[in-house]
Amino acid sequence: MDSFKALTVETLPRRLGEVTVVADRVGADTSTWKVREVGDGNLNLVFIVEGPVGAVVVKQALPYVRLVGDSWPLPLKRSFFEYHALTRQEARAGVGTVPKIYHFDHAQALIVMEYLEPHIILRKALIQGRQLPRVGRDLGLFMARTLFRGSDLSMETRQRKADVALFADNAELCDITENLVFSDPYFDAKLNRHTSPQLDPVVAQLRADRDLKVEAQRLKHAFAANAETLLHGDLHTGSIMVTEEDTRMIDPEFAFYGPMAFDVGMALANFWMSYFSQRGHEEGSSRESVRDYLLGTVVEAWSVFRTEFSHLWRTERTGILYQKSLFEDQGDVLASEQALDQVLHALFQDMLGFAGIECHRRILGLAHNADFETIEDADLRASCESKALRFGRHIVVNRRQIHSIEEVNALARLIEKE
Ligand code: SR1
Ligand code: MG
Numbered sequence: 001m002d003s004f005k006a007l008t009v010e011t012l013p014r015r016l017g018e019v020t021v022v023a024d025r026v027g028a029d030t031s032t033w034k035v036r037e038v039g040d041g042n043l044n045l046v047f048i049v050e051g052p053v054g055a056v057v058v059k060q061a062l063p064y065v066r067l068v069g070d071s072w073p074l075p076l077k078r079s080f081f082e083y084h085a086l087t088r089q090e091a092r093a094g095v096g097t098v099p100k101i102y103h104f105d106h107a108q109a110l111i112v113m114e115y116l117e118p119h120i121i122l123r124k125a126l127i128q129g130r131q132l133p134r135v136g137r138d139l140g141l142f143m144a145r146t147l148f149r150g151s152d153l154s155m156e157t158r159q160r161k162a163d164v165a166l167f168a169d170n171a172e173l174c175d176i177t178e179n180l181v182f183s184d185p186y187f188d189a190k191l192n193r194h195t196s197p198q199l200d201p202v203v204a205q206l207r208a209d210r211d212l213k214v215e216a217q218r219l220k221h222a223f224a225a226n227a228e229t230l231l232h233g234d235l236h237t238g239s240i241m242v243t244e245e246d247t248r249m250i251d252p253e254f255a256f257y258g259p260m261a262f263d264v265g266m267a268l269a270n271f272w273m274s275y276f277s278q279r280g281h282e283e284g285s286s287r288e289s290v291r292d293y294l295l296g297t298v299v300e301a302w303s304v305f306r307t308e309f310s311h312l313w314r315t316e317r318t319g320i321l322y323q324k325s326l327f328e329d330q331g332d333v334l335a336s337e338q339a340l341d342q343v344l345h346a347l348f349q350d351m352l353g354f355a356g357i358e359c360h361r362r363i364l365g366l367a368h369n370a371d372f373e374t375i376e377d378a379d380l381r382a383s384c385e386s387k388a389l390r391f392g393r394h395i396v397v398n399r400r401q402i403h404s405i406e407e408v409n410a411l412a413r414l415i416e417k418e
Helices: 012-016 020-026 078-093 122-127 135-149 157-168 171-181 197-207 210-225 260-281 288-315 333-364 378-397 405-417
Strands: 034-037 045-050 055-060 069-073 101-105 110-114 229-231 240-242 247-249 256-258
Touching (some): 020 101, 020 110, 055 078, 078 101, 078 157, 122 260, 135 240, 135 247, 135 288, 157 256, 171 210, 171 256, 197 333, 197 378, 210 333, 210 378, 229 260, 260 288, 260 333, 260 378, 260 405
Antiparallel strands (some): 055 110, 101 110, 240 247
């Protein structure tokens, strides 16, 4: 087995030209290949390889965190987890919800996959003020199908336990989330940064907020201890590629078995952050309709998620939890509906908690969002960020008193107008 070597634009054709499936997709004569490195994420190399026959994407893990450098080593095995997560997501959510995989090389930590064109990253589209009509529905379906079908509500339990054990080895990526998401934002951690000194007073207030810190740790406890389903693990708007007609979820290298509400909370938080950032992108023309679109998309994603999850509950509940033999087979359909309501209610509350935490870490922690970072005017940026921080605090701490997604959006509108 060849030892790992990071690819470059120059070495890639030689290294992949002999892989039949790649040559078939791009063209056999590697001298005709055009290779670009386009990775702008925090961790990996990403190449687009184009040739006379077609194009592919090559994603390769590096043995360290790209954003920070080789002072922060990170295992290559994350590529193995990404590959296995993509295959499970495609099986559970359907062909066309994730990129097609053409080739996986374990030793080189690389995945050759479908080049999605003319797709762009959803976050970039939202910063431009584009309103993608399919994304709420597609995201809601994807989350319901992957989260339900990866859980003990659906899977054969021995197989699920084996899978939990397999993904438990993605511990270093979980460690990143456990620290960067749940703890660092709430104290003066070394890797923290916030770009606007104007935020100093609100940051100090959050870090002194006992209720918030206790809730953040309760949510961290759920993240670390509740191996409920196979999560994407990093489902934000930078992990979604879109056109007007198509939506694909990418980048599940943080995949592991955790609480269902984590993916949903992280995804919706990024729409709410986009909402609070829009004021910073108005440049003379109002973004009111974009703001309405974003809150509408949140409602759609959540209600499609709920409806599809409920449908799967009623039609595919083949696992060890809430067995039909206890409920429907005894003629007690209402018991099954009561249990479903309770599961969805708990999921909604935890979703709000995870969403609020995600808002905080993207403004105060190491890994920020371009939604805010690309606002040049420092005062305007700080005002947008401060609203998102206050919104986040409210939905974390008061999540048990909030009963509908419309209530959350009404709160967002109130804070946005302040
Ligand atoms: C050091 S990695 C920082 C962040 O980038 C990834 O996309 C995840 O969101 C992670 O938290
Ligand atoms: Mg990523």
